[in-house]
Amino acid sequence: MFSEIEPVMEKYAGVPGSLITILQKTQDAYGYLSEDAIAYIAKRTGVPASKIYGVATFYTQFRLKPVGRYILMLCKGTACHVNGAAGIEEAVTEHLGIADGETTADGLFTLDVVACLGCCSLAPVMMVKGPDGEETYGSLTKAKVRSLLDEIAARETEAAS
Amino acid sequence: MRIVVGEGSCGVASGAKKTEAALAALLAERGGAAGDGSYSGITLEKAGCVGNCYLEPVVDVYGDDGGLAARYVRATEERAADILAGTADDLLISDEDAAFLSQQRRIVLRNAGLINPEKIEEYIAAGGYEALRKALTQMTPEEVIEEVKVAGLRGRGGAGFPTWFKWDAARNADAGGGAKYMVCNADEGDPGAFMDRSVLEGDPHAVLEGMAIGGYAIGAHEGVIYVRAEYPLAITRLEIAIAQAEEKGVLGKDIFGTGYDFSIRIKAGAGAFVCGEETALIASLEGERGMPRLKPPFPAQKGFWKQPTNINNVETFANVPFVIREGGAAFAAYGTEKSKGTKVFALAGKIAKGGLVEVPMGLPLRDVIFGIGGGIKAGRAFKAVQMGGPSGGCIPAALADTPVDYESITQTGAIVGSGGMIVMDEDTCMVDMARYFLDFTRKESCGKCNYCRVGTKRMLEILERITLGEGRDGDIELLEELAGKIKDGSLCGLGQTAPNPVLTTIRYFRNEYEDHIYNKHCTAHYCKALVTYAITDACVGCTKCARNCPTGAISGEVKKPHGIDQAKCVKCGKCEENCAFGAVLRD
Numbered sequence: 001m002f003s004e005i006e007p008v009m010e011k012y013a014g015v016p017g018s019l020i021t022i023l024q025k026t027q028d029a030y031g032y033l034s035e036d037a038i039a040y041i042a043k044r045t046g047v048p049a050s051k052i053y054g055v056a057t058f059y060t061q062f063r064l065k066p067v068g069r070y071i072l073m074l075c076k077g078t079a080c081h082v083n084g085a086a087g088i089e090e091a092v093t094e095h096l097g098i099a100d101g102e103t104t105a106d107g108l109f110t111l112d113v114v115a116c117l118g119c120c121s122l123a124p125v126m127m128v129k130g131p132d133g134e135e136t137y138g139s140l141t142k143a144k145v146r147s148l149l150d151e152i153a154a155r156e157t158e159a160a161s
Numbered sequence: 162m163r164i165v166v167g168e169g170s171c172g173v174a175s176g177a178k179k180t181e182a183a184l185a186a187l188l189a190e191r192g193g194a195a196g197d198g199s200y201s202g203i204t205l206e207k208a209g210c211v212g213n214c215y216l217e218p219v220v221d222v223y224g225d226d227g228g229l230a231a232r233y234v235r236a237t238e239e240r241a242a243d244i245l246a247g248t249a250d251d252l253l254i255s256d257e258d259a260a261f262l263s264q265q266r267r268i269v270l271r272n273a274g275l276i277n278p279e280k281i282e283e284y285i286a287a288g289g290y291e292a293l294r295k296a297l298t299q300m301t302p303e304e305v306i307e308e309v310k311v312a313g314l315r316g317r318g319g320a321g322f323p324t325w326f327k328w329d330a331a332r333n334a335d336a337g338g339g340a341k342y343m344v345c346n347a348d349e350g351d352p353g354a355f356m357d358r359s360v361l362e363g364d365p366h367a368v369l370e371g372m373a374i375g376g377y378a379i380g381a382h383e384g385v386i387y388v389r390a391e392y393p394l395a396i397t398r399l400e401i402a403i404a405q406a407e408e409k410g411v412l413g414k415d416i417f418g419t420g421y422d423f424s425i426r427i428k429a430g431a432g433a434f435v436c437g438e439e440t441a442l443i444a445s446l447e448g449e450r451g452m453p454r455l456k457p458p459f460p461a462q463k464g465f466w467k468q469p470t471n472i473n474n475v476e477t478f479a480n481v482p483f484v485i486r487e488g489g490a491a492f493a494a495y496g497t498e499k500s501k502g503t504k505v506f507a508l509a510g511k512i513a514k515g516g517l518v519e520v521p522m523g524l525p526l527r528d529v530i531f532g533i534g535g536g537i538k539a540g541r542a543f544k545a546v547q548m549g550g551p552s553g554g555c556i557p558a559a560l561a562d563t564p565v566d567y568e569s570i571t572q573t574g575a576i577v578g579s580g581g582m583i584v585m586d587e588d589t590c591m592v593d594m595a596r597y598f599l600d601f602t603r604k605e606s607c608g609k610c611n612y613c614r615v616g617t618k619r620m621l622e623i624l625e626r627i628t629l630g631e632g633r634d635g636d637i638e639l640l641e642e643l644a645g646k647i648k649d650g651s652l653c654g655l656g657q658t659a660p661n662p663v664l665t666t667i668r669y670f671r672n673e674y675e676d677h678i679y680n681k682h683c684t685a686h687y688c689k690a691l692v693t694y695a696i697t698d699a700c701v702g703c704t705k706c707a708r709n710c711p712t713g714a715i716s717g718e719v720k721k722p723h724g725i726d727q728a729k730c731v732k733c734g735k736c737e738e739n740c741a742f743g744a745v746l747r748d
Binding site: 018 | 170171173214349350353354355392428429430433445447507509510511515581585594597598607734
């Protein structure tokens with residue numbers, strides 16, 4: 001168990017101040033921080049699990065629940081907000097039936113509303129983090145985002161069959 | 162000939178990588194593909210963002226003399242063949258768009274978009290690391306600090322604190338035989354700001370060089386860059402830059418044979434706005450929850466691992482090589498009496514030409530927004546500009562002649578901040594903007610101080626009520642009272658400035674608050690609960706709205722104007738979205 005993070009543990013377990021790095025690497029490996037993973041990190045580092053939980057819940061990057069294959073990082077930065085990000089969120093929510101932080105029943109998409117992706121000139125923007133890396137989509141409209149989601153879903157169905 | 166594709170995050174999101182791939186494939190077809198990107202006389206390179214994000218992807222073609230021969234804009238992959246064939250004249254940048262750049266004065270962005278950020282040779286060819294050499298071989302640490310003082314460089318992260326003063330304090334601090342640290346704050350947290358991202362993506366060595374010079378000045382041998390995890394490209398380019406700098410010997414042991422050691426490592430932040438605050442950032446570097454603590458002791462005395470630590474922002478560091486190489490006086494020649502040099506602004510929102518803009522301090526807002534940014538999108542009217550993000554405020558159109566410098570902007574109730582400039586037009590609701598920022602600070606409050614934790618939530622609740630049409634007489638005064646208490650009762654900058662977006666919108670747009678509260682009407686026709694939809698005479702009776710209405714509120718005969726039953730309308734806006742004739746009126 002947790003063999004994927006063994007090299008990380010060997011490098012960082014004894015180094016003070018490395019908790020966030022360890023949590024980041026663990027999340028990279030498993031997609032989220034499970035209760036078991038937190039208990040394991042506590043055992044290996046000697047940092048109490050309660051404290052690890054405190055750190056994990058403080059930062060927006062960490063997730064305590066499994067995520068979908070594609071994470072839809074919908075930007076709600078100021079520029080996106082004034083350019084209609086609320087409407088884009090509405091379109092995603094309606095189309096997939098999930099709210100911020102939720103995952104679709106088929107495990108394909110997780111919606112993650114983020115503060116700012118820094119691509120403000122292309123607002124409204126969404127970054128899609130998938131198995132093949134991340135791709136950013138700009139100047140979104142409700143129609144554009146709907147067809148993007150359909151495209152990904154179709155690609156996945158095709159790959160599965 | 163050299164072809165350069167702009168590949169900052171904005172460019173990549175606009176398809177720059179696909180354009181580069183298309184160009185590479187076409188060049189390879191011509192034969193002679195080499196591993197380093199050279200194709201029989203033509204080199205294909207990538208660079209960071211030149212700043213005119215609204216024109217991405219941008220492809221520059223340099224002639225054999227090294228000069229820029231052509232700049233193609235909106236150069237998508239489909240046009241790659243035309244660019245190579247020289248038949249893409251329609252994509253050549255217009256004089257008007259070229260003026261976006263020519264009106265600027267670039268110090269921080271001197272190399273962005275021009276050099277390949279993944280090749281240290283190009284940075285060095287552009288005069289890079291000469292300032293570090295000069296500092297280490299010809300200047301004492303005190304002289305370096307003095308030069309920064311002459312320059313009048315102030316912290317570009319938001320507070321505008323004199324850089325030399327911080328360096329001097331860290332230099333004089335007693336490390337008790339232990340280490341001192343030089344930290345770069347690259348946790349660009351203001352939503353709507355992307356200056357630091359572009360600098361890191363486009364010219365990472367400028368930041369490394371600035372840090373090394375600062376490290377020498379304060380007597381540190383270790384540098385840490387605390388960078389947002391949301392900026393993966395910036396992190397990659399920094400990693401490459403650090404490795405190359407170590408290989409070239411401009412970082413690491415015995416730099417330039419002077420015996421001075423300085424190394425830099427990267428620490429990825431995990432997403433917390435409050436970590437922009439120095440003591441919170443230090444807590445986060447130590448692997449803790451990023452919660453601020455009382456000052457003093459200041460980081461200069463007790464910072465990272467309780468050792469003397471100096472923290473500056475990305476843009477501040479990127480200015481340092483210029484200051485040392487050209488001299489403080491050359492830097493101080495730009496700007497106003499108290500705000501020296503240039504400042505990079507991220508121009509976004511309802512602006513015609515969004516992007517990165519670097520101008521001398523003191524230029525009127527109007528020149529930035531209209532002169533460089535081309536005014537408002539789609540010919541709408543300019544209403545306000547938001548500066549300073551969640552800690553700043555909205556400056557109304559009537560104050561458009563305010564010079565952009567620390568003191569003048571602070572007088573308006575906003576702050577220069579890190580440089581985000583979000584332009585708003587008549588369709589932006591100012592009450593909603595205040596609500597938006599309070600929603601942000603409420604979420605990002607670390608929870609240590611009661612007034613910030615509970616106060617921002619209470620303010621948000623009031624603002625939400627107002628935007629839902631449930632505002633009450635006395636709400637404005639209540640907001641003002643709470644704002645004062647939160648400012649007084651908060652330990653760090655987050656809480657102390659959180660009420661600013663509310664206070665400035667009340668100050669300049671009180672009529673909009675009153676319109677919401679007393680008339681149950683949103684002046685900008687934005688707040689959903691307060692708008693009404695109606696169908697005008699422009700309706701041709703296509704029935705599309707009626708078919709898309711989820712509640713059956715729209716009725717009418719084919720080819721005759723339709724009508725909306727207000728009792729059934731849920732104000733979803735589907736009719737407006739679907740109308741091809743502009744016949745749905747939102748009030």
